[in-house]
Amino acid sequence: MVGWLRGPATGNSAMGVYGLVTAMVALFLTYSIVATFSVVVPLLSTTAIVLTALVVWVLTWAVLDVVASRTIRESSA
Secondary structure, rough: OHHHHHHOOHHHHHHHHHHHHHHHHHHHHOHHHHHHHHHOOOHHHHHHHHHOOOOOHHHHHHHHHHHHHHHHHHHHH
């Protein structure tokens, strides 16, 4: 089992924190692409950037939560 999946930090809220950190790092690394794309959409650029960050965060959170629950379920079986 992966080391970071052991212990009490595998709950839904912990996966949310991991997802938030991952989303912020991804947004930091791809900021120029997101800022360029935000010119195309009919929203304010800050609104587009925030919405992109929220979508990436929620998707990352969901994926990490599913992976953690399946990994924990398989290791206990």
